[in-house]
Amino acid sequence: MCLVLVIEGVLPFVAPSAWRGMIATAARMDDRNLRMAGLCSMLAGTALLYLVN
Numbered sequence: 001m002c003l004v005l006v007i008e009g010v011l012p013f014v015a016p017s018a019w020r021g022m023i024a025t026a027a028r029m030d031d032r033n034l035r036m037a038g039l040c041s042m043l044a045g046t047a048l049l050y051l052v053n
Contacts, residue, residue: 012019026034 011022026037029037
């Protein structure tokens with residue numbers, strides 16, 4: 001969980017305006033697209049964990 005916080009903090013630290021734009025875009029997305037993005041993120045994370053181990 002700590003590593004997730006570090007990774008999540010990199011973009012706002014490096015490029016705050018790009019991060020703000022990304023958050024604004026996500027806020028305008030409908031629920032279905034946001035859920036699909038979340039699902040894709042979870043599947044990619046699971047696949048990466050599988051590859052690392």
